[in-house]
Amino acid sequence: MNSTELITKAAQEHNLIESELYQILTDSQIDDILFAAADRTRKKYVGDEVHLRALIEFTNICKNQCLYCGLQCQNKKIERYRLDPETIISLAQKAVQYGYKTIVLQGGEDPFFTADILVPILQKIKSFGLAITLSIGERSTEDYRAFKQAGADRFLLRIETTDKTLYEKYNPAMSFENRLRCLQDLKQLGYEVGTGILVGLPGQTMQSLAKDILFFKELNADMIGLGPFIPNPDTPLKNAPKPLLTPALKVMALTRLLLPDINIPATTAMETIEPNGRLRALQAGANVVMPNVTEGTARLNYALYPGKACAGEDPSHCRGCLTAKLAAIGRPVSTGYGFHKKKI
Ligand code: 5AD
Ligand code: FES
Numbered sequence: 001m002n003s004t005e006l007i008t009k010a011a012q013e014h015n016l017i018e019s020e021l022y023q024i025l026t027d028s029q030i031d032d033i034l035f036a037a038a039d040r041t042r043k044k045y046v047g048d049e050v051h052l053r054a055l056i057e058f059t060n061i062c063k064n065q066c067l068y069c070g071l072q073c074q075n076k077k078i079e080r081y082r083l084d085p086e087t088i089i090s091l092a093q094k095a096v097q098y099g100y101k102t103i104v105l106q107g108g109e110d111p112f113f114t115a116d117i118l119v120p121i122l123q124k125i126k127s128f129g130l131a132i133t134l135s136i137g138e139r140s141t142e143d144y145r146a147f148k149q150a151g152a153d154r155f156l157l158r159i160e161t162t163d164k165t166l167y168e169k170y171n172p173a174m175s176f177e178n179r180l181r182c183l184q185d186l187k188q189l190g191y192e193v194g195t196g197i198l199v200g201l202p203g204q205t206m207q208s209l210a211k212d213i214l215f216f217k218e219l220n221a222d223m224i225g226l227g228p229f230i231p232n233p234d235t236p237l238k239n240a241p242k243p244l245l246t247p248a249l250k251v252m253a254l255t256r257l258l259l260p261d262i263n264i265p266a267t268t269a270m271e272t273i274e275p276n277g278r279l280r281a282l283q284a285g286a287n288v289v290m291p292n293v294t295e296g297t298a299r300l301n302y303a304l305y306p307g308k309a310c311a312g313e314d315p316s317h318c319r320g321c322l323t324a325k326l327a328a329i330g331r332p333v334s335t336g337y338g339f340h341k342k343k344i
Contacts (some may be wrong), residue, residue: 003027010257011037014344021210025250038253038285045260046287050331051338052322053102053133053265054095054293054315057302058083062108064137066160067170068198070232070303071108077234081298082112085121092125095293098319101337104156104290106135115143119150126151131337133194138178141185153339154192156225157182161197162215163208170201170237183219192340194223194263199248201229202240209251217258222340223288224255224262227269230305245274249284256285261343263288271309278309279329288338289326291318 001009006020007030016024024034059082062071070078083091092103103125107113113136125132133154134147144155157179161167164176186193197212198204216224228243248270256264265288266281274280278289292299293315300311310318323333 003030004033007034007037007257010254011041014258014260016254016258018207018210018214021213021254022206024254025206025209025247031246031250034250034253035284038256039283041256041260042264042285042287045343046263046341048331049287049334049336049338050282050326051102051263051288051334051336052100053104053288053290053338054092054098054100055104055106055290056083056088056091056095057106057292057294057298058088059107059110059113060298060302061110061112062137063111064109064174065172066174067172067236068201068229068232070234070305072235075234078303079297079301081301082110083298085117088121089124091293091295092128092130094315096128096130098293098315099333099335100130100291100293101335102131102133102154104133104135106156107137109137115146119146122147122150122152131339133192138174138182141189144182144185144189144191148189148191152191154194154223155186156194156196156223157186158194158196158198158225159183159212159215161201161204161208162212163204166201166203166208169203187219192222193219194225195219195221196223196225196227197251198229199226199251200241200243202237209247213251213254213258216255221259222262223264224252224259225265225267226252226255227267228273230269230272230307232303232305234303243269243273245270245277245280249281252281253285261341263338263340265290268292268309269305272305272307276325279325282326282331283329289322291315291322293318
């Protein structure tokens, strides 16, 4: 089959094998056909509404050394911060006032935030009527259970790449097996589970990206967040090639075709490497945006990669800006929680 036929098949059957994914990923003639098909599938399964998830980046302290990430412990160039529980709770309260229904608590793997510290924060935020997503990395099964009982609904933990050798090269001292254990735990505990990858890591192949998409399907993920890898000058991968948007959009569009009813964010990394990258993503399969509601210097210091979009703005500006931009492409802001509704 030619690539256009494969795209039609994927939109009907929501299934492709690795060689078919590879063919589409390596065919540069069909990008617009792929994006249009993903956009139609998004509309058919999850509608036009865009779910906004308010992101609080509550600590940039991290015990890990991921070679691509600006928060890795060996980076001495960033100013480290840790928001205190009252500040986190007050940011969540402000998010309610802006009209957000979900709060995403994201942070480095900061040993300070034990379950004993986090549980009361989650309980308080839950009392505001918000859905809670956690994005705090690898923890014990017991911790995941405690967070769930305290009110966490969803968890984001990107697999980053399913190529075990590449994963362990770029995440020294971490194990691919433990990453998988975490994702399985989260599924079993009843979280909505989000995973995802970086697209464009040095050494990553199109074959490997095809396998990543099949992994999302195999995991039966509820959300997939992915973006281009953006070299960070303060990390060992600083000399990696300039990031490209198209490969990330293609992986995202194929993910929409294979997992048609899940939530897929248009990510900040996409916006960072191309003005309106998020809007392009929303028209190629995405249905979620995660505006940052962190304030002040913390917002500037959560520097995963350079030039992060909206880092210098304030939360109220982003809320207005996004609503207007979404309206301009005919996409209303959802007033619901936007949980994953299974349709296939
Ligand atoms: N470029 C793009 N994304 C990055 N992340 C970490 N470092 C970078 C980078 N340099 C992503 C990882 C992580 C998420 C929170 O941010 O995929 O899971
Ligand atoms: Fe932040 Fe537009 S969304 S400035």
